[in-house]
Amino acid sequence: xxxxxxxxxKETLHLLRDPRSLVAALGLPVVLLLLYGYAVDxxxxxxxxxxxxxxxxxxxxxxxxxxRAVPQLVYSGHAETADEVERLFAERRASMGMILVPGFxxxxxxxxxxxxxxxxxGADGSTAQIAQGYASxxxxxxxxxxxxxxxxxxxxxxxxxxSGFEVRPRVLYNPNLESRVFLVPGxxxxxxxxLSASLTSGVVVRERERGSFELLAASPVSSAxxxxxxxxxxxxxxxxxxxxxxxxxxxxxxxxxxxxxxxLFALSLVFxxxxxxxxxxxxxxxxxxxxxxxxxxMATVVPTMTLSGFAFPVRNMPxxxxxxxxxxxxxxxxxxSRAIILKGVGLAEIWPNVLAxxxxxxxxxxxxxxxxxKTL
Amino acid sequence: xxxxxxxxxxxxRFGSHLAVDAVDLEVRRGEIYGLLGPxxxxxxxxxxxxxxxxxxDGGAALVAGRDVVADPEGVKQRxxxxxxxxxxxxxxxxxxxxxxxxxxxxTPRAEALRLREELLEMCGLAPFARRQAGxxxxxxxxxxxLCCALIHRPEVLLLDEPTTGVDPVSRRDxxxxxxxxxxxxxxxxxxxxxxxxxxRCHRLALLAHGRVLASGTTAELAGGVSGVMxxxxxxxxxxxxxxxxxxxxxxxxTPFGDSLHVRLSDGGDAVARLTAHLQAAGVALREVxxxxxxxxxxxxxxxxxxxxx
Numbered sequence: 001x002x003x004x005x006x007x008x009x010k011e012t013l014h015l016l017r018d019p020r021s022l023v024a025a026l027g028l029p030v031v032l033l034l035l036y037g038y039a040v041d042x043x044x045x046x047x048x049x050x051x052x053x054x055x056x057x058x059x060x061x062x063x064x065x066x067x068r069a070v071p072q073l074v075y076s077g078h079a080e081t082a083d084e085v086e087r088l089f090a091e092r093r094a095s096m097g098m099i100l101v102p103g104f105x106x107x108x109x110x111x112x113x114x115x116x117x118x119x120x121x122g123a124d125g126s127t128a129q130i131a132q133g134y135a136s137x138x139x140x141x142x143x144x145x146x147x148x149x150x151x152x153x154x155x156x157x158x159x160x161x162x163s164g165f166e167v168r169p170r171v172l173y174n175p176n177l178e179s180r181v182f183l184v185p186g187x188x189x190x191x192x193x194x195l196s197a198s199l200t201s202g203v204v205v206r207e208r209e210r211g212s213f214e215l216l217a218a219s220p221v222s223s224a225x226x227x228x229x230x231x232x233x234x235x236x237x238x239x240x241x242x243x244x245x246x247x248x249x250x251x252x253x254x255x256x257x258x259x260x261x262x263x264l265f266a267l268s269l270v271f272x273x274x275x276x277x278x279x280x281x282x283x284x285x286x287x288x289x290x291x292x293x294x295x296x297x298m299a300t301v302v303p304t305m306t307l308s309g310f311a312f313p314v315r316n317m318p319x320x321x322x323x324x325x326x327x328x329x330x331x332x333x334x335x336x337s338r339a340i341i342l343k344g345v346g347l348a349e350i351w352p353n354v355l356a357x358x359x360x361x362x363x364x365x366x367x368x369x370x371x372x373x374k375t376l
Numbered sequence: 377x378x379x380x381x382x383x384x385x386x387x388x389r390f391g392s393h394l395a396v397d398a399v400d401l402e403v404r405r406g407e408i409y410g411l412l413g414p415x416x417x418x419x420x421x422x423x424x425x426x427x428x429x430x431x432x433d434g435g436a437a438l439v440a441g442r443d444v445v446a447d448p449e450g451v452k453q454r455x456x457x458x459x460x461x462x463x464x465x466x467x468x469x470x471x472x473x474x475x476x477x478x479x480x481x482x483t484p485r486a487e488a489l490r491l492r493e494e495l496l497e498m499c500g501l502a503p504f505a506r507r508q509a510g511x512x513x514x515x516x517x518x519x520x521x522l523c524c525a526l527i528h529r530p531e532v533l534l535l536d537e538p539t540t541g542v543d544p545v546s547r548r549d550x551x552x553x554x555x556x557x558x559x560x561x562x563x564x565x566x567x568x569x570x571x572x573x574x575x576r577c578h579r580l581a582l583l584a585h586g587r588v589l590a591s592g593t594t595a596e597l598a599g600g601v602s603g604v605m606x607x608x609x610x611x612x613x614x615x616x617x618x619x620x621x622x623x624x625x626x627x628x629x630t631p632f633g634d635s636l637h638v639r640l641s642d643g644g645d646a647v648a649r650l651t652a653h654l655q656a657a658g659v660a661l662r663e664v665x666x667x668x669x670x671x672x673x674x675x676x677x678x679x680x681x682x683x684x685x
Contacts, residue, residue, distance in 0.1 A: 006479035017467040211461035217429040218457040219480040
């Protein structure tokens, strides 16, 4: 490993001399997070809702009034049926519907859970989950005030009427959304895998293309020194991306990390190793930088977006895909990242995922190292 | 004293193509040895095997006392290798390239610094030490590559067409630098497609189709040409060349600038025979005279003997 620092330093110089990759590495997380951040913010201010009031009672009208008073929800009329709501979704004239079925008031008076159905336009998956949580919250809050009024009118203590209200949210078109804000932890994973794999995809094939690989091959430097030296700068860069992404999530999304950040960073490094290994692997296999970068993006971004649970919960997938998802380091990192950032849990709760991710990372690294040849 | 490079029966095959076919060669210490041959003769393959970056299919080679098959890493530490393609980093400066290569070879830092100054001075690159290699001219790039190949004080220097694509002035410069190295104990084995470059080597091997056709000094090689060499000055070189095919004893003819080099088998007055034949064919002649065969004539003769048309 004596020659490793020289290789790492040389690779760092390449990075510094080619501002494009640096800009990509540090700019992309910022851009992605800002895009998501602003998209969500923008949509919530414009959450237009329609009401289907089939109960037509004083209580149902009161609830509608209370929901209309929520500043972020924009009332855009009444509809007769759920089908009509769906049509309004399709025409993009509303993205939320509140349905009060007959018997709402009676249930309330009889202190049974009073059903309120909330429909969310899930076509825009990235914002629907936010909208869903938001709408449910708004309706629940309005319902709470309604119950308070009822209690006062009926002259009974509030306690007796508690939990007499039930919101049943349903997401149309895209029913698999979870109601929790899980975008930021997921984005951290997506950004890491995308950047690490695409950046390292060049490290070997670039030398081959430029002809400098012959210099390395003819020198006494060992394969191990080359691999470690080449990956080290990217590992450092990826670490700064984790810090950047978590920090931005905090500032832009207000997603305050609940758990141990050092643990998150350490596990991110293990995760990054798997992405670096993939990049290195394709760099060894491909003949041109173009092919290498395309292969590594295909192999990382696509499965991470679709299979890892970044957007769609793994548990709702067909069994075959669930098994496949378990083979992706990203799937485990999504769980880990969400657990640490959102739930604030420690190793004790997530160790199976940590173990699986570590094993997968090591296996990938082994495959890449085996593909690496210090010959022409 | 043992040879710097000794090769016995070295072979390399790519698919059905025999790139290097049972090559035997010996390069003495402190010698500048040239591998001369056209593209595809197997020069690059041979040098890569000697550099330890390509495994031979058969035969043996010792470079700087190390076996290229058994101990390629030992060979690598003791040689400097300059590939045909520019293989340094265009986005790194001259100094950075040299530092990187020096640390690949674990040259002690103080010595690397001293050597760097010395080499840059020798090659006239010192004023450009902080310039990125990609912004150097072709000749300067080759000098930088040479410096990189020398930064760990190798015993043997393997240069693969070091001056191909370099302008004539830079090429002369480059050879002036090379000429000083044997005194410092460096043995040089270089390949070239250029005949004129051969004259700068102490000894040569003529390579074609993966085989060594002949080896020796320029004089030895040229002297080994059988028959008589004639130079024919004529305004109608093409017609002369065609007419010569029917001359008894005609072995070969090759255009050389505006003249024709003709090789005839020994016997009789060659000049008279040839003049009579061409005049009978109606070819205008300016002058016909016998000449000493040059290296190129030797090459043509050898190639012809190699595969009789």
